[in-house]
Amino acid sequence: MADSTHHDLLFRNALLLDGTGGLPMTGDLAVSSGRIAAMGDLSGETAEETVDATGLALAPGFIDVHTHDDRAVLAGPDMTNKVSQGVTTVVAGNCGVSLAPYDSPKAPPPPMNLLGSPSDYAYPTADRYFQAFEARPAAVNVALLVGHTTLRACAMDALDRAATADEINDMGSRLDAALKAGCIGLSSGLDYPPAVAAPTEEVIALASRAAPFGALYTTHMRNEGDEVLEAIEETVRTGRAAGLRTVISHHKCAGKRNHGRSRETLARIAEAQKTMTLDLDVYPYIASSTVLIPRFLDRDPDRVLVTWSDSHPEMSGRDLAEIAAEWGLPEAEAAEKLAPAGAIYFQMADDDLERIMTYPGAMIGSDGLPHDRHPHPRLWGTFPRVLGRYVRDRKLMSLAEAVHRMTGKSAEVFGFAERGLLRQGFIADLVLFDPETVVDKADFATPAEPAEGIQQVLVGGTAVWRDQATTGARPGHVLRRGQPN
Ligand code: ZN
Ligand code: CU
Secondary structure, eight states: OOOTTEEEEEEEEEEEOOSSSSOOEEEEEEEETTEEEEEEOOTTOEEEEEEEOTTOEEEEOEEEOSOOOTTHHHHSTTOHHHHTTTEEEEEESOTTOOSSSOOOSSOOOTTGGGSOOGGGOOOSSHHHHHHHHHHSOOSSEEEEEEEHHHHHHHHOSOSSSOOOHHHHHHHHHHHHHHHHHTOOEEEEETTSHHHHTOOHHHHHHHHHHHGGGTOEEEEEOSOSSTTHHHHHHHHHHHHHHHTOOEEEOSOOOOSGGGTTTHHHHHHHHHHHHTTSOEEEEEOSOSEEEEEOOGGGGTTOOSEEEEEEESSOGGGTTSBHHHHHHHHTOOHHHHHHHHOSEEEEEEOOOHHHHHHHHTSTTOEEOOOOOTTOSSOOTHHHHHHHHIIIIIIIITOOSOHHHHHHTTTHHHHHHHTOTTOSSOOTTSBOOEEEEOTTTOBOOOOSSSOOOOOBSEEEEEETTEEEEETTEEOSOOOOOBOOTTOOO
């Protein structure tokens, strides 16, 4: 019997962080049929299950806006590394590389190998990818961006040049089809070899095709080091010319020469925001991680840690300097010998990181690489690290503000209806955590450690994480552009 005062689940006496960034309040929250049924003082109401949440915080489930989970949501659908952090939705297809749509007989070039081997690229259309997810859903929801590099690899026979008009058209029709299937936008990775030769005009042409869909454009910019300001100019020009919402991915100032330059970059971003919709995401670490290629050593990183190597798998988790010394080779040559490989680059400054993290509206995204043998700890630690180390310990911002950057703000930018806020009628993607103890446990030596303090995680009202373990439930949905679900 439907009874508006008897619910499926009732959290009593929680600190309610509603995702808007506004002041938290203490109260109850009820869940029924997968949605938030009521909030406030529900002392007269009952439920099948009641949780005493005294001393705990209840927030909308965290939205990981920057992931490379395209294959992870299909291959390891418990998504322990994400649900253990309180994440309930992941945005895949970032940095120009998406697992779908890919329909070329050629092996996808690096960095597409970050997502899997050639045989994993088995989804010629976004529709097919979504069908695969829906046939065997993950614990978390997924939304997909269409990668510009993936489109190039399908439409072009050589990637070291600009696309011709015909090739742009070919990429454009693939992009149209993917957006029609429900992809939420276009991503680029202009710093990576297969897209370096793409002129701004090529990206503008594609972004312009995405704009009428109400889609967004996210970019791993052409440069995050010496030419980071020029790269922001290009991003601004692209977003303006195409007329669509734009997101700078994992904003950073890499390389010692560029430490402190977030003052300039954020000032430039603030200026652009007066006349366009521009946002950014950031992960809470001073080390980046991607493929290991000699060019990325030019920024003179303090330390390079190998995360995987196809030719020398035994070197995963070791320092490049140590390997190079052992082999009697310069680091660049050792890097070539390890290829194809991945690495962590220690090359950012703490004050830049803190300035970017506290920049108004900066969203949190992990950029975790789920298939690396010895991954960057951001894969397991990003969200609890912000809440524990940066909010509780360093008082960088209020808890409500940090949660906003993981929930309400992210849902607004990426267009997820009825998620990201605690609101009556919204879908019950929720995280219950202990603000006094929440903290990341993954570090560079032992990167695959679940965080502490995340007590319960619900996706659409179904528990996916409880008592420091996954529940086995896989209630995730595909979040298609413009569709509430
Ligand atoms: Zn990237
Ligand atoms: Cu990325």
